[in-house]
Amino acid sequence: MRRIIKFIVKKIPRKYLIKFSFLFSALVSVFYKGNTVECPICENKFRKFLPYGNKGNDNxxxxxxxxxxxxxxxxxxxxxxxxxFSKKYKMLHLAPEQAFYKRFKKMSNIDYITADLESPLADIKLDIKKMPFKNNEFDIVFCNHVMEHIDDEKKALSEVLRVMKKGGFAILQVPLDYNLEKTFEDLSITNPKEREKLFGQYDHLRLYGKDYPKRLTNAGFKVIENKLIDKFTDYELNRYRLDKREILYIAIK
Ligand SMILES: [Zn+2]
Incomplete structure (x- = not known):
C-alpha cells in the first residue's frame, strides 16, 4: 500500500491529484484508520499520515x-x-492549497478570490508578476510555495505588496533550508535534473536560506517572525505532526 501511495503522490501530476483527490482520500483513509495522529484542519484522526516528498519521508x-x-x-x-474566522476580510489566495480551499470558500466573513497560472481551483488565471487587481485591494494574501518557481521574485513580491491594503498581512511560505545562511540562486541553471540536485525540485529556481525574511523586508514588507511552534508540547508536535523548526513569517504592509 505504501508503495502505491508513494507512486501516486510522486508520479501523478498535481492538477490530476487535486481533481481526483476525493477518490484518493476516500480509499486511503480506510487503510490509515486509527487514533495516533490528528489533523487540526479536517479534524480527522489516523494511525499515521501518508509519506510525502522526494525522499518519501514518512508520516x-x-x-x-x-x-x-x-x-x-x-x-x-x-x-x-x-x-x-470571525472578522470580515477580503482575501486573495494565490496557488490555493487543496487543504484550505474548500474551507475558506465556505466562510461567510471572507470575500475570497483564488488565482493561479493554471490550477483548476483558481477563479482567475493570472501571472503573479502582473496581476489584474487595483492597488490596496486585499486585507490578506496567501501565496505559499510559489516564489521558488518565479524568476523575477522582486517583481512578484512588489505585486503582492501593491494589491494589499495598508495594515494587511500576507503569508508567503517557501521551502526553506534551515542549514543555509544565504539563499542560493543561479538563474542560468535551467536543466531540470540540475535544478532538482541544487534546488530540491526540478522546477525550483532557487534554494531559500535563513535570509528569507530579509528578502521580504527588502521587498517592502514588515516581517513578524511568529514562533507559535514553540508553544506546543512534544505530544502536540507529534499528534499534529508539525515541524518544530518552522517559523511562520507574517508579512505586513
Ligand atoms: Zn486533514
Whole structure:
C-alpha cells in the first residue's frame, strides 16, 4: 500500500491529484484508520499520515484533506492567534492549497478570490508578476510555495505588496533550508535534473536560506517572525505532526 501511495503522490501530476483527490482520500483513509495522529484542519484522526516528498519521508500528508506540516501550523496560527474566522476580510489566495480551499470558500466573513497560472481551483488565471487587481485591494494574501518557481521574485513580491491594503498581512511560505545562511540562486541553471540536485525540485529556481525574511523586508514588507511552534508540547508536535523548526513569517504592509 505504501508503495502505491508513494507512486501516486510522486508520479501523478498535481492538477490530476487535486481533481481526483476525493477518490484518493476516500480509499486511503480506510487503510490509515486509527487514533495516533490528528489533523487540526479536517479534524480527522489516523494511525499515521501518508509519506510525502522526494525522499518519501514518512508520516507527513493528511489522507483526508492532503495537509502537510506547514498547512497544519498555518491553520493553528489562524485559529489561535488571529480573528481570521470571525472578522470580515477580503482575501486573495494565490496557488490555493487543496487543504484550505474548500474551507475558506465556505466562510461567510471572507470575500475570497483564488488565482493561479493554471490550477483548476483558481477563479482567475493570472501571472503573479502582473496581476489584474487595483492597488490596496486585499486585507490578506496567501501565496505559499510559489516564489521558488518565479524568476523575477522582486517583481512578484512588489505585486503582492501593491494589491494589499495598508495594515494587511500576507503569508508567503517557501521551502526553506534551515542549514543555509544565504539563499542560493543561479538563474542560468535551467536543466531540470540540475535544478532538482541544487534546488530540491526540478522546477525550483532557487534554494531559500535563513535570509528569507530579509528578502521580504527588502521587498517592502514588515516581517513578524511568529514562533507559535514553540508553544506546543512534544505530544502536540507529534499528534499534529508539525515541524518544530518552522517559523511562520507574517508579512505586513
Ligand atoms: Zn486533514
Amino acid at each position: 507527513r500528508l493528511c489522507p483526508k484533506c492532503l495537509s502537510l506540516e506547514r498547512h497544519r501550523l498555518l491553520w493553528l496560527y489562524l485559529k489561535q492567534e488571529t480573528d481570521f
